[in-house]
Amino acid sequence: MKPPCPPGPATPAKTLTLTLPGDVKICVRADIRQMTTFVLLEQEDWFEDEMAFVRRLAKPGMRMLDVGANHGVYSLTVARQLNGEGRIWSVEPASEPGSLLQQSIGENGFGMVMSWVRAALSDHEGEATLTLGDSSELNSLQGNGGGRRTETVALRTLDSLLPDIGDQPIDFMKLDAEGEELRVLAGGREFFARHSPLVMFELKHSSTINWGLIDAFKALGMTVYQYLPGLRALVPVEDAQTLDGYVLNLFAARPERAAQLAREGLLYEGDTVVGPQEGDRPDWSEQLLGKPFGRPMAAAWARTLKDRAALALHAETLALALDFENPQFDLGYRLEAGRRAKLAFEKKFAAGQGTVTMVATYSRVLRSLGYRTGAVNVMGGSLERLMQVMPADLTQPFLPPDPASDVAVPAGSLESWFRTQCLQFLERIRTLSSYFTPDTGLMEKVLREESRGVEMERRFALRSALSGRSIHVRPDSRLLKVGPEHRNAASWEWLAKTWKSSALRKTSAGTPRPPAAPRSFESLAELLPAPLETVRVVDVGACSHGEGTEPYAPLVKRSLAVVTGFEPNPEECAKVQALHGDGHRFLPYFIGAGGPATYHETHWVQTGSLYRPDAEIIDAFGLRELVQLKQTHPVTTHALDDLPDLGEIDLLKLDIQGGELDALRHGVRVLSDVLVIQVEVEFIPLYEGQPLFADIDTFLRGQGFLLHTFVDIAPGYFAPLARPQVPKGITQALWSDALYVRDFRRLRGLPPTRLKKLALILHDVYRAYNLCHKVLQILDQREPLPGSASAYRAWLEANEGH
Numbered sequence: 010m011k012p013p014c015p016p017g018p019a020t021p022a023k024t025l026t027l028t029l030p031g032d033v034k035i036c037v038r039a040d041i042r043q044m045t046t047f048v049l050l051e052q053e054d055w056f057e058d059e060m061a062f063v064r065r066l067a068k069p070g071m072r073m074l075d076v077g078a079n080h081g082v083y084s085l086t087v088a089r090q091l092n093g094e095g096r097i098w099s100v101e102p103a104s105e106p107g108s109l110l111q112q113s114i115g116e117n118g119f120g121m122v123m124s125w126v127r128a129a130l131s132d133h134e135g136e137a138t139l140t141l142g143d144s145s146e147l148n149s150l151q152g153n154g155g156g157r158r159t160e161t162v163a164l165r166t167l168d169s170l171l172p173d174i175g176d177q178p179i180d181f182m183k184l185d186a187e188g189e190e191l192r193v194l195a196g197g198r199e200f201f202a203r204h205s206p207l208v209m210f211e212l213k214h215s216s217t218i219n220w221g222l223i224d225a226f227k228a229l230g231m232t233v234y235q236y237l238p239g240l241r242a243l244v245p246v247e248d249a250q251t252l253d254g255y256v257l258n259l260f261a262a263r264p265e266r267a268a269q270l271a272r273e274g275l276l277y278e279g280d281t282v283v284g285p286q287e288g289d290r291p292d293w294s295e296q297l298l299g300k301p302f303g304r305p306m307a308a309a310w311a312r313t314l315k316d317r318a319a320l321a322l323h324a325e326t327l328a329l330a331l332d333f334e335n336p337q338f339d340l341g342y343r344l345e346a347g348r349r350a351k352l353a354f355e356k357k358f359a360a361g362q363g364t365v366t367m368v369a370t371y372s373r374v375l376r377s378l379g380y381r382t383g384a385v386n387v388m389g390g391s392l393e394r395l396m397q398v399m400p401a402d403l404t405q406p407f408l409p410p411d412p413a414s415d416v417a418v419p420a421g422s423l424e425s426w427f428r429t430q431c432l433q434f435l436e437r438i439r440t441l442s443s444y445f446t447p448d449t450g451l452m453e454k455v456l457r458e459e460s461r462g463v464e465m466e467r468r469f470a471l472r473s474a475l476s477g478r479s480i481h482v483r484p485d486s487r488l489l490k491v492g493p494e495h496r497n498a499a500s501w502e503w504l505a506k507t508w509k510s511s512a513l514r515k516t517s518a519g520t521p522r523p524p525a526a527p528r529s530f531e532s533l534a535e536l537l538p539a540p541l542e543t544v545r546v547v548d549v550g551a552c553s554h555g556e557g558t559e560p561y562a563p564l565v566k567r568s569l570a571v572v573t574g575f576e577p578n579p580e581e582c583a584k585v586q587a588l589h590g591d592g593h594r595f596l597p598y599f600i601g602a603g604g605p606a607t608y609h610e611t612h613w614v615q616t617g618s619l620y621r622p623d624a625e626i627i628d629a630f631g632l633r634e635l636v637q638l639k640q641t642h643p644v645t646t647h648a649l650d651d652l653p654d655l656g657e658i659d660l661l662k663l664d665i666q667g668g669e670l671d672a673l674r675h676g677v678r679v680l681s682d683v684l685v686i687q688v689e690v691e692f693i694p695l696y697e698g699q700p701l702f703a704d705i706d707t708f709l710r711g712q713g714f715l716l717h718t719f720v721d722i723a724p725g726y727f728a729p730l731a732r733p734q735v736p737k738g739i740t741q742a743l744w745s746d747a748l749y750v751r752d753f754r755r756l757r758g759l760p761p762t763r764l765k766k767l768a769l770i771l772h773d774v775y776r777a778y779n780l781c782h783k784v785l786q787i788l789d790q791r792e793p794l795p796g797s798a799s800a801y802r803a804w805l806e807a808n809e810g811h
Contacts, residue, residue, distance in 0.1 A: 023039045025037055025038075029049065029055075031086065031089045035080060037109060047442065051444070053496055055083075061241065062275070067086070069092045072177060074097075074179050074206070076193060077211075078125075081099055089117070098126050103139060103141065104160060107125055111125050130166060130189070130193045132192040167197025167200040176203075178205070179204045181208075183210075184210040190222050191219075191221055194229070207262045210222060210260075231261040232263075233245070234261070235259055240340060246259060257653075281341050282344075294406065302414060302416070302418065305423065313405055320406075326350050333377065350374050354367065354374065366407035366427075368395070369408065373412065375387060382650055384410075393755075395428050395431050398427060402424070409430045411437070420460045421460055432454055432455045441653065446657045447472065464494065466486070536801060544571075544770060545658050546572045546661075547573050549575050549669075552614060561662070561774055563774060569769065575599075599619065600672045603648030615666075619666075623697045629727060630741075631729070649672060649678075650679055658683050659763070659767070660687070661685070663688045667691065667695065667696040669705060671700075684759075684767045685751075685774075687746050690706075692741075692743060713751060716748070719745040720745060725740060764785075781801070782798060
């Protein structure tokens with residue numbers, strides 16, 4: 010491997026040469042703030058499931074067009090499979106990733122099969138301004154990559170590439186043009202008249218699903234397909250509206266190309282199911298015991314395997330799960346077997362009969378069928394059970410959640426190995442990469458297990474460094490040694506030299522000391538031990554009452570929080586984005602159940618709702634001036650669980666006029682990580698059919714939250730009397746903001762990083778001093794340098810009565 014550049018400040022000219030599967034070399038900027046650099050160091054591969062399919066698809070003689078090649082992860086991977094026969098045109102307009110791509114072509118000796126086309130594609134030729142994102146993956150002609158720098162680039166069309174491509178057919182086309190895809194297709198009428206490639210296209214630009222692109226491919230006579238990891242093949246998309254929120258790419262092909270792929274076992278057209286002949290199904294128990302992980306489990310399973318009658322139903326479910334993954338069977342039958350296994354597990358879990366080993370197998374089936382959100386929910390919802398797994402829990406046969414674990418021979422205790430496989434699986438699937446979420450709590454759980462994989466160490470080191478934490482890589486660390494699961498040790502040697510070792514604050518004698526208790530401080534951050542990660546806030550219904558009026562404003566002011574907000578009114582969304590500036594993101598989305606809905610516009614923007622105002626109640630309290638229905642509009646709502654880039658949320662605020670419970674019910678995966686929720690609740694139905702406080706309270710208690718307090722209960726005065734005309738006394742409660750916090754009885758399961766953020770929110774945002782002290786007490790039991798709780802109590806006592 011070519012050694013990385015010497016240490017120093019990262020610049021576009023300073024690169025790391027990383028090794029991917031297949032001994033593919035790729036040159037990237039030596040800066041972990043760049044998404045490609047981070048992800049390839051973290052996973053030693055690209056994070057998209059479709060990469061595995063492309064490796065199966067590629068073969069000598071293939072001709073590929075890569076539109077939006079970036080660093081060339083896909084192009085270079087295919088080039089390795091060509092063995093010198095075939096051709097790839099990698100279209101990339103930006104100079105920096107393009108130059109690195111050209112360098113990678115040379116590193117691999119791919120000059121005879123790969124060419125960098127330095128242009129952007131659209132529906133016309135000329136020049137254009139490319140906005141450069143913070144990472145090159147976000148570069149965009151549409152000016153929404155999040156960056157301020159620009160670059161003038163050549164603009165070409167697909168049709169203008171035809172003389173370069175020649176008459177031989179293009180077999181595969183990757184299309185990832187950051188929102189420009191429809192224009193690319195419009196500029197390729199002649200191209201698609203001559204060529205019939207399999208097209209892999211980006212389904213989402215940012216968080217927005219490109220429905221028009223799906224329609225455009227259908228207009229070209231193509232069927233749209235989805236890749237299923239467990240099938241290792243493409244299947245037709247029956248309803249794009251129901252696709253899992255983690256799906257990033259789809260495929261499109263005309264019938265003749267689809268038929269060719271079906272003959273190669275790469276695509277199922279959805280028309281036939283050919284089941285195995287009698288006696289062709291291998292015995293499921295022999296299959297399990299024949300796997301490397303299964304051999305050490307034989308003793309634990311022995312008694313259970315003898316009682317075949319008691320095991321019958323579970324045995325058939327396991328057999329179906331194994332049939333689903335068996336490449337010897339027909340694709341149609343395999344898909345049917347997987348779906349039947351999923352249905353059987355659904356029934357078990359709905360009846361409350363799901364065991365901890367079933368959690369592993371069920372999560373595997375869901376993930377393999379493309380239901381990644383479901384797998385996250387099943388595994389994440391069982392985290393407490395997994396942490397307490399005992400040998401007696403493992404007597405029921407199972408499949409590990411990750412098929413890669415089938416070849417892992419358990420080391421140490423079986424329960425520790427099982428727990429590690431489940432935790433690692435959840436860490437890998439809950440987010441596309443730890444680049445997108447600052448929380449390291451789950452990684453910290455994995456790192457306590459002896460049988461952890463080296464990838465978890467890579468993830469923790471990279472995420473911690475990206476969050477500003479000091480990292481020290483020990484000389485004997487696995488990160489500095491090349492191994493089967495760790496190819497890029499030389500680059501880690503370079504990283505280790507650039508990262509300063511962490512150091513506790515010390516006295517003159519060199520002894521660590523706990524933080525002192527200041528008499529006053531602006532933020533609890535001044536008291537909390539380092540490192541302190543940024544609080545992630547999601548604000549649903551972010552329409553602003555003015556600068557600094559949001560409850561989380563104290564954190565934003567001190568750069569302790571980053572906000573993602575949703576405000577469907579475009580003008581109000583633009584205003585709140587301008588108030589917060591760079592580093593925060595506000596999107597004009599309706600948040601709800603996901604799918605079509607009706608928006609009831611009122612004369613005051615802040616009282617518009619997906620529910621119709623209840624005129625009788627509005628008039629009873631003289632609120633018509635505030636909640637006067639103006640007109641209705643058909644709209645499309647987004648479910649929180651369908652937004653894959655939210656990351657791990659610490660503080661969730663909802664204020665959407667009666668629609669809060671719909672948003673919460675369709676955000677269960679998101680809620681599993683939330684620490685604090687501020688949700689507007691109504692005590693009487695101001696909107697027709699809206700859920701009330703009791704409904705929301707019941708739901709949130711079921712999700713592990715407890716009501717902490719109400720913030721400012723709004724009184725109602727029956728018309729014609731108004732507030733000044735009524736003596737002070739008891740009045741009708743109309744609405745309030747309810748503050749929910751994770752059940753204090755279960756806070757000990759949170760990692761220190763999250764306990765610090767919870768304490769920070771409670772103190773800085775809500776002045777919930779008592780509960781904050783409780784959290785700090787728990788934190789002190791987990792920190793190597795306790796003292797935060799005693800220092801905070803000293804501050805409380807010093808400020809008593811203030």
